[in-house]
Amino acid sequence: LAAQLSLSLAECPGTGSAQAGRAAACQGCPNQGLCAAGAAGPDPAEAAELRARLRAVRHTVLVLSGKGGVGKSTFSALLAHGLAADETKQVALLDIDICGPSIPKMMGLEGEQVHQSGSGWSPVYVEENLGVMSVGFLLSSPDDAVIWRGPKKNGLIKQFLRDVDWGEVDYLIVDTPPGTSDEHLSIVQYLSATHIDGAVIVTTPQEVSLQDVRKEINFCRKVKLPIIGVVENMSGFVCPKCKNESQIFPPTTGGAEKMCQNLNVSLLGKVPLDPQIGKSCDRGQSFLAEAPESPATLSYRNIIQRIQEYCEQHHLQEEKII
Amino acid sequence: ALIKQFVTDVAWGDLDFLIVDTPPGTSDEHISTVEALRPFQLLGAILVTTPQAVSVGDVRRELTFCRKAGLRILGIVENMSGFVCPHCSECTNIFSKGGGEELAKHAGVPFLGCVPLDPQLSQSLEEGRDFIQEFPKSSAFPALTHIAQQILDTSQRSS
Numbered sequence: 336l337a338a339q340l341s342l343s344l345a346e347c348p349g350t351g352s353a354q355a356g357r358a359a360a361c362q363g364c365p366n367q368g369l370c371a372a373g374a375a376g377p378d379p380a381e382a383a384e385l386r387a388r389l390r391a392v393r394h395t396v397l398v399l400s401g402k403g404g405v406g407k408s409t410f411s412a413l414l415a416h417g418l419a420a421d422e423t424k425q426v427a428l429l430d431i432d433i434c435g436p437s438i439p440k441m442m443g444l445e446g447e448q449v450h451q452s453g454s455g456w457s458p459v460y461v462e463e464n465l466g467v468m469s470v471g472f473l474l475s476s477p478d479d480a481v482i483w484r485g486p487k488k489n490g491l492i493k494q495f496l497r498d499v500d501w502g503e504v505d506y507l508i509v510d511t512p513p514g515t516s517d518e519h520l521s522i523v524q525y526l527s528a529t530h531i532d533g534a535v536i537v538t539t540p541q542e543v544s545l546q547d548v549r550k551e552i553n554f555c556r557k558v559k560l561p562i563i564g565v566v567e568n569m570s571g572f573v574c575p576k577c578k579n580e581s582q583i584f585p586p587t588t589g590g591a592e593k594m595c596q597n598l599n600v601s602l603l604g605k606v607p608l609d610p611q612i613g614k615s616c617d618r619g620q621s622f623l624a625e626a627p628e629s630p631a632t633l634s635y636r637n638i639i640q641r642i643q644e645y646c647e648q649h650h651l652q653e654e655k656i657i
Numbered sequence: 658a659l660i661k662q663f664v665t666d667v668a669w670g671d672l673d674f675l676i677v678d679t680p681p682g683t684s685d686e687h688i689s690t691v692e693a694l695r696p697f698q699l700l701g702a703i704l705v706t707t708p709q710a711v712s713v714g715d716v717r718r719e720l721t722f723c724r725k726a727g728l729r730i731l732g733i734v735e736n737m738s739g740f741v742c743p744h745c746s747e748c749t750n751i752f753s754k755g756g757g758e759e760l761a762k763h764a765g766v767p768f769l770g771c772v773p774l775d776p777q778l779s780q781s782l783e784e785g786r787d788f789i790q791e792f793p794k795s796s797a798f799p800a801l802t803h804i805a806q807q808i809l810d811t812s813q814r815s816s
Contacts, residue, residue, distance in 0.1 A: 403681035404707070434682035435715040477714060480721035482683045513681055542783050577745035583774050587783040610751045617710040617753065 385496055385528035388455075391503040392427070394646040395526060396563065397534040399555075401547020403513035406568040406606075407537040408432065409616055410635075411510035412441040414535075416621040417639035419465040424505040427458060429495060430469035431522055432512040433481050433488045439471035443619025447472055455500035468499050485517035492521050506646070514547075515554040523558045532646045533561035535603065539569045540586035545594050552598055563645050564601030566638055567591035572608040573630075583608065604638040606631050660686060664693040674812075681715070683722040691726045700812055701729035703769065707737045708756040716757075720764055731811060732767035733757050734804060740774040741796050769807055772800040 348354035348361070361367045389395075398414065400407040408430075415428040430438035439445050439459075447459045449472045458466030470481060470491060483491075501507065509526075512518055523531070534555055538548045548565065555562050569584050588594075595602040609631040615622035623632050669675065677694070680686055691699075702723050706716040716733070723730050735757025741748050751774065761768035775797035781788040792798060 408711075434684055435718070437711045437714060440711055440714055478717050478721050480683050480718040480725065482688065482722055482725065484685050484688065488684070517685075541779060572740065572749075572751065574742040574745060574747055575749060576747035577742060579742065579744040581740075581743060581776060583740060583751075583776050583779065585776060585780050585783065587780065608751050610749055610753075613709045613711075613752045 381493070381497075381525075382528040385493075385525060388497055388499075389501070389507075389526075389529040392501060392507045392529065393505050394650065395507045395509065395529070395531045396642060396646070397509045397511060397522065397531060397560070398537065399511055399519070399534050399551050400513050400537045401515075401549075401551040402538070402544045405513075405537050405539045405544055406612075407513065408437045408441060408510050409612060410535070410537050410566060410568065411508055412438060412616065413621065413623055413635050414639055414642065415442075415465060415467075415506075415508050416623055417636060418506050418508075418643070419462055420623070422464055424464060425503055426465045427501050427504045427507045428465070428467045428510065429499075429507060430467070430471065430510045431492050431495065431518050432510060433470050433483065433491060433518065435512065436469045436471035436474075436481075438467060438469045438510055440619060441616045442467050444472070445477075445619065449473060452500060455498045458499060458501060466501065468495055489517055489521040492518060493525055496525050515551060519554065520558070523560055531560060532649050533563035535563050535566060535642060537566045537568055538591050539584045540567055540582070540590035541584045542588040544584075545588065545591065548591075548594065549598070552600060561649075562600050563642055564603035565591050565595055566603050567605040569608050570605035575610075601641075603641050604634050606634040606638070660689045661693045664690075664697075683719060687722060688726075691728060699728065700808075700815065701731040703731050703734060703808070705734045705736050706757045706760065708735050708750065708753040708771075710753070710756055712752075713756040713760045716760060717764070720760075720766070730764075730766045731808060732769035733761040733764075734769050735771045737774050738771035743776070767807070769804045770800050772797050772804070 348358045355361075356367050396414070398407055398411040411428065411430075415426050418424055419426040428438060428442070430436050432438075439447065442461050444459050444461060444467060449459065449468070450457045456468070458468045459472060460466045474481070509522060511522065536548055536551050536555075538544045552562060567590060570590070571580050572583050573580050591605070592602055607630055609626065609629050611626045611629060612622045612631060615625045622629075623635060626632055677690060679690060704716050704719055704723070706712045720730065735755075737752050738750075738754060738757070739748050740751050757771070758768050773796045775795050777792045777795040778788050778797045781791060788795075789798070789801065
């Protein structure tokens with residue numbers, strides 16, 4: 336069985352290929368139906384709809400992690416806050432973690448509902464220039480569980496892209512659930528109707544997390560999703576009392592730095608642990624605003640700047656081609 | 658299909674306990690796992706959270722999943738609950754404190770205990786070593802053994 340499994344993972348023809356969903360290796364893959372239904376993504380009519388809706392979105396960044404619990408949603412929320420600090424920029428944060436939608440709470444929007452307007456679903460706004468959408472806003476109770484299989488989750492993701500009236504957006508940040516599953520495949524395929532600048536992958540320094548990041552990098556390469564870079568979270572802790580540093584999540588195999596060197600991927604930065612991060616998130620506040628002097632804030636800001644630079648360069652290159 | 662195969666086609670032999678580690682969420686894998694294990698003696702589910710409200714928020718939904726699936730809830734574990742600096746012994750609640758315990762109280766399920774952040778635990782997991790055998794003096798050891806004991810007691814009462 337192990338031989339069969341590793342063979343089929345290695346032999347995934349790639350979701351964009353003509354063989355997608357049809358190759359022998361596709362048998363039993365949970366995404367077989369999705370791939371076979373449309374090798375290049377949504378059908379032409381749907382693709383046109385999505386393109387029209389997302390036409391006014393300048394940059395799209397996907398935030399991925401191989402593993403749960405590495406701080407991906409925290410990072411997505413802070414990336415959105417960081418970009419929106421520039422009031423001239425319009426930022427949108429889309430939470431497609433259907434089973435565990437933490438973004439509403441982190442953005443201080445718990446209990447908010449989605450309103451429908453003539454032009455579609457309205458995002459919920461944190462600031463004038465920062466709008467959010469999440470399945471969390473569609474649930475009436477904090478105890479409600481979304482116990483859906485893949486195809487139903489994919490359907491909601493498509494709706495989020497098609498029916499939300501984002502308006503003119505400079506940056507669309509998409510927060511994903513951990514792993515490489517239905518949601519990831521569908522978001523990449525639906526967004527192929529427009530474009531994605533790239534993906535940011537969040538990890539902790541441990542090998543058990545990096546193992547999953549390597550798979551995530553593989554996924555990105557298979558679906559031709561550019562990788563903006565990797566963020567190493569929970570990278571050391573400085574005791575507030577004695578100021579000594581501890582590696583709570585030890586980088587036993589060289590951490591993200593070594594992995595990035597080996598795989599020729601950018602390391603965007605390392606963020607240390609800071610108890611204030613969790614506190615700010617729990618209260619729906621921006622950690623960057625509440626703790627501007629923290630070393631973690633400095634790291635986040637540097638990382639956000641590098642992401643912005645990547646997106647702007649990418650845009651310039653595209654314009655050159657046109 | 659793979660999950661069902663893992664349950665029915667693996668030659669586990671005579672087992673006292675089968676521990677099933679699941680991915681985060683309430684989706685295909687969870688539904689399939691419960692369905693595949695239903696014919697067997699399901700003792701119940703342990704829910705792991707970190708102390709922060711954001712994590713607890715997701716675990717509330719997981720609790721609903723367990724109830725809908727008819728899964729007995731053995732209890733809640735509050736993981737990464739505090740870090741004791743090895744240099745000066747100051748305890749810092751890096752990921753807050755108390756959320757797991759509060760959730761257990763609110764939901765009327767047993768609270769199994771807090772497990773602190775422990776670099777020795779992380780290290781031994783990275784190296785594939787048996788933490789319980791090798792680090793009996795570390796900070797996570799009493800918490801983990803206490804939790805294991807409660808599960809043993811529960812299983813004895815059930816049989």
